[in-house]
Amino acid sequence: MLYSLVIGRMVTGMIMNNMKSILPRLASAAAAAAAVFWLASGGALASEDTSEEDVRTRAYERIAKEAAKTIGEAEEEAESQMREAMKNPEGKDAIITTTGKMLRRSDGRWLTPDGENSDEGTFTIAFTGDVIFDRGQNPWAASAYSDGIESCFDEDSWALMHDADVLVVNNEFAYTDRGSAISGKKFTFRCPPDTVDWLKEMGTDLAALANNHIYDYGEEGILDTFDTLDGAEIPYIGAGRDLEDAHKPAYCIVNGTVVAILNATEIERYENPETREAEEDSPGVFRCLDDEDLCDKVREAKKKADLCIVFVHWGTELMPAAEESQIEKAQDLVEAGADLIIGAHPHVLQNIQYVDDVPVFYSLGNYFFSASTRDSGIVRVTVDTDGAKISALQFVPMQQRQGVKMLYDGEKERVLDTMRDLSPGVLIDDDGYFEQE
Secondary structure (H helix, E strand, C coil): HHHHHHHHHHHHHHHCCCCCHHHHHHHHHHHHHHHHHHHHCCCCCCCCCCCCCHHHHHHHHHHHHHHHHHHHHHHHHHHHHHHHHHCCCCCCEEECCCCCCCEEHHHHHCCCCCCCCCCCCCEEEEEEECCCCCCCHHHHHHHHHHHHHHHECCHHHHHHHCCCCCCEECCCCEECCCCCCCCCCCCEEEECCCHHHHHHHHHCCCHHHHHHHCCCCCCHHHHHHHHHHHHCCCCCCEEEECCHHHHHCEECCCCCCCEEEEEEECCCCCCCCCCCCCCCEEECEEEEECCCCHHHHHHHHHCCEEEEEEEEECCCCCCCCCCHHHHHHHHHHHHHCCCCEEEECCCCCCCCCEECEEEEEECCCCEEECCEEEEEEEEEEEEEECCCEEEEEEEEEEECCCCCEEEEHHHHHHHHHHHHHHHCEEEEEEEEEECCC
16 A cells, blocks of 8 residues: 555656656647647538537547646656666665565665666675684684785685675674673683775675674673774664664665565573673664564564575584574564575574575575685575565585685585585585575
């Protein structure tokens, strides 16, 4: 109802704005009919079988018909112009999505990639696992401090990140040189604020902050992180300056198709965790140990977006397959309306599963996080903007080993075979594209 009302008002407005072009067409139609009427009035078109009154009546009908046709054409033209205009959110406070939903700028953080890296009618969103620039936790980051962040990636992995229209990175540390580490916490991570430039150089379009290390240096540290990302113009999700801010999704908008991305964490899984949950008037993360709020936000996002992806920090470290709590949470999110679920935190790859036809990639593992050699990868999501649907999913095998490297040949096949063994009911081809069996 709201969509029809908005469309109607916009079309009417465009018709009124285009009256200068419409009026000459109406005048031309009316002139032709008037000529018929004039001839009829003089009897030139009358005959034994047709009276002057009949001819005049037909002339009136022609005027009305031509006017209706002209106005109808103007309506179609105006609606076409409106639909084209709604695809471009620039300068707008609200848009209508491909499937007829209304999205306001105040609903969340808007990302507006141009889709130039993808085929016409599609765009790609790529997700990485855990990333940290702390040299104590991730010794391979040391070369970034001397030779730049690109030195930590091989050529193909670097290109893959930049080929995505939207790159979402699990940023698992605070950007701060203030504050103190949380007392009693075993592992605490932070990096100098200027290392945010590396995140940008990697091609990051969206930082996911819902994890168990973003609050390692307390309120000062997380507020510095927000300020640093804001200064670098990198939007973030999963944490915020208050509860409302932390719960906001990001909305990726390309050619009128809108994809909502939500980010939340269940780690640490106990009462009074060190990683503080955002509250009405204090900063923190979007916490989902109890997933009721997250499911509510999924339902809310699906009223405004064509698709919804949930990026969740969950599970148990080093477990090669999802545990029951992850599976139950995935079921809840699918019932709430999630179209794709991607996980992080276990530091290893976990299985892929389809829950009621919705794909769940339980863990992407480490991407650039530690000294150990770990199989990893990126999930690439291809979105069809004509049909407002996910048209392809691809897992690209990589490895954290003296940085990040793309895998090929036997090593690539080894990782894909491992994922196949872990993921019954899922077909994974030689290029990593996967679908339900």
